[in-house]
Amino acid sequence: MKPIQVGLLGIGTVGSGTFNVLQRNQEEIKRRAGRGIEITMVADLDVARAQSIVGPDVKVVNDARAVIANPDIDIVIELIGGYGIAKALVLEAIAAGKHVVTANKALLAVHGTEIFAAASAKGVMVAFEAAVAGGIPIIKALREGLTANSIQWIAGIINGTTNFILSEMRDKGLDFDVVLKEAQRLGYAEADPTFDIEGVDAAHKVTLMSAIAFGIPVQFDKAYVEGITQLGATDIKYAEQLGYRIKLLGITKRTDKGIELRVHPSLVPSKRLIANVEGAMNAVVVQGDAVGTTLYYGKGAGSEPTASAVIADLVDITRLHTADPLHRVPHLAFQPDAMSDLAVLPMSEVVTSYYLRLRVADEAGVLAQVTGLLANAGISIDAVLQREADEVGGEGSTQTDLIILTHDIREGAMNDVLAQMQALPSVLAPITRIRKEELN
Numbered sequence: 001m002k003p004i005q006v007g008l009l010g011i012g013t014v015g016s017g018t019f020n021v022l023q024r025n026q027e028e029i030k031r032r033a034g035r036g037i038e039i040t041m042v043a044d045l046d047v048a049r050a051q052s053i054v055g056p057d058v059k060v061v062n063d064a065r066a067v068i069a070n071p072d073i074d075i076v077i078e079l080i081g082g083y084g085i086a087k088a089l090v091l092e093a094i095a096a097g098k099h100v101v102t103a104n105k106a107l108l109a110v111h112g113t114e115i116f117a118a119a120s121a122k123g124v125m126v127a128f129e130a131a132v133a134g135g136i137p138i139i140k141a142l143r144e145g146l147t148a149n150s151i152q153w154i155a156g157i158i159n160g161t162t163n164f165i166l167s168e169m170r171d172k173g174l175d176f177d178v179v180l181k182e183a184q185r186l187g188y189a190e191a192d193p194t195f196d197i198e199g200v201d202a203a204h205k206v207t208l209m210s211a212i213a214f215g216i217p218v219q220f221d222k223a224y225v226e227g228i229t230q231l232g233a234t235d236i237k238y239a240e241q242l243g244y245r246i247k248l249l250g251i252t253k254r255t256d257k258g259i260e261l262r263v264h265p266s267l268v269p270s271k272r273l274i275a276n277v278e279g280a281m282n283a284v285v286v287q288g289d290a291v292g293t294t295l296y297y298g299k300g301a302g303s304e305p306t307a308s309a310v311i312a313d314l315v316d317i318t319r320l321h322t323a324d325p326l327h328r329v330p331h332l333a334f335q336p337d338a339m340s341d342l343a344v345l346p347m348s349e350v351v352t353s354y355y356l357r358l359r360v361a362d363e364a365g366v367l368a369q370v371t372g373l374l375a376n377a378g379i380s381i382d383a384v385l386q387r388e389a390d391e392v393g394g395e396g397s398t399q400t401d402l403i404i405l406t407h408d409i410r411e412g413a414m415n416d417v418l419a420q421m422q423a424l425p426s427v428l429a430p431i432t433r434i435r436k437e438e439l440n
């Protein structure tokens with residue numbers, strides 16, 4: 001059988017990795033897919049650079065629409081990124097009856113409902129393994145491997161850039177900006193790195209996992225998003241002393257009231273495997289009612305790791321494109337007419353525990369005032385740590401740090417208590433609040 005022909009839109013970090021791995025492993029991939037898979041046409045704004053990557057035998061153009069219009073091409077890979085031209089091109093490729101593979105989590109988390117509906121109506125597949133945790137086959141695991149389960153929660157380190165920054169800051173005491181530049185140099189960071197450091201990229205990915213896990217529509221606009229820019233070395237250090245690491249986690253959880261969908265820095269017990277995921281590595285923990293806890297670990301970014309996922313999707317499509325669309329795995333794991341309308345909860349309704357750090361006047365009665373406010377609100381305390389004033393402000397200091405770990409409480413109730421604490425005259429600086437997840 002003739003090879004299936006693939007058109008590639010955008011040959012940057014992930015696109016070049018995809019081309020190279022497909023070439024290098026073509027024989028083995030063919031033995032798996034049942035027929036060859038060839039990228040025969042590429043579009044990139046930088047035609048000369050693209051041509052130098054693919055060599056003279058592959059047609060390179062600067063107009064992506066010429067690739068979509070090519071009747072010989074069955075699958076279009078979108079690796080341009082962003083919501084703008086990428087959205088138009090994906091919808092045009094679907095309308096032209098092409099299957100689509102994309103690594104673009106931003107596009108799918110925001111416009112997924114429209115894109116998946118268009119694909120279903122046209123009978124084509126939109127595959128996106130590379131969009132979540134790069135090379136880790138987490139979409140495959142959630143959609144297929146765990147299909148027997150009622151999924152209870154997912155928690156993941158799903159942004160390599162921020163995990164790399166947190167690891168380097170903790171290990172080597174390097175500055176935030178220096179480490180971010182290195183992540184950009186290594187090809188981990190998004191085109192706009194604020195998407196990484198402000199938690200937006202992780203929120204795109206957890207939004208997609210949430211939809212697949214619970215059979216709800218993709219709802220990025222309902223996600224709570226907090227990044228790592230406010231995190232200080234002090235809290236990383238105190239967390240360690242209490243037996244925790246701070247990680248940027250994407251969390252989604254099924255509760256009696258609805259679905260939690262959130263990204264924020266979290267204290268995680270140091271003894272958990274996921275707390276020891278360092279550098280740009282990703283890891284996702286999934287809790288299913290039948291299987292229990294499962295953990296998926298690997299490279300979530302970079303040229304060839306991400307290409308690995310893109311090509312896995314190409315193989316799936318090559319095997320399935322002649323199948324009746326009803327026999328394919330649904331885009332969001334559940335049949336489109338069997339989706340759930342479970343609501344995504346506002347952050348104020350989320351129940352979790354907390355790390356609080358208060359810079360307070362080093363005088364009698366302060367601890368009692370602070371713990372009294374917590375007791376009045378029914379918030380029980382798990383641990384308290386008070387630094388010696390000398391450690392905080394040098395010898396003779398009149399200030400000290402009070403660190404409190406709480407048990408579970410509704411976020412709205414915690415917000416009320418924090419406002420009361422902040423108003424105490426003995427609390428001298430803005431209170432630091434970091435959520436804490438036991439993940440058991």
Ligand SMILES: NC(=O)c1ccc[n+]([C@@H]2O[C@H](COP(=O)([O-])OP(=O)(O)OC[C@H]3O[C@@H](n4cnc5c(N)ncnc54)[C@H](O)[C@@H]3O)[C@@H](O)[C@H]2O)c1
Pocket residue numbers: 009010011012013014015043044045046062063064078079080081082085103104105106130131134187188189190191300301302303306
């Ligand atoms: N880099 C990673 O590790 C990684 C991992 C997972 C997912 N992703 C996602 O993969 C996608 C691509 O990321 P990347 O890192 O390869 O980006 P990149 O910037 O390295 O590559 C994008 C390419 O698209 C080309 N391009 C831009 N506009 C174009 C247009 N209108 N027509 C044709 N080509 C155009 C650019 O010239 C560039 O070569 C993004 O959606 C990103 O979020 C990246």
Ligand SMILES: N[C@@H](CCO)C(=O)O
Pocket residue numbers: 131133134158159160161162188189190196201300301302
């Ligand atoms: N910018 C992303 C790339 C992978 O999606 C990261 O750092 O994880």
Ligand code: NA
Pocket residue numbers: 129130131132133134135136137138139309
């Ligand atoms: Na993946």
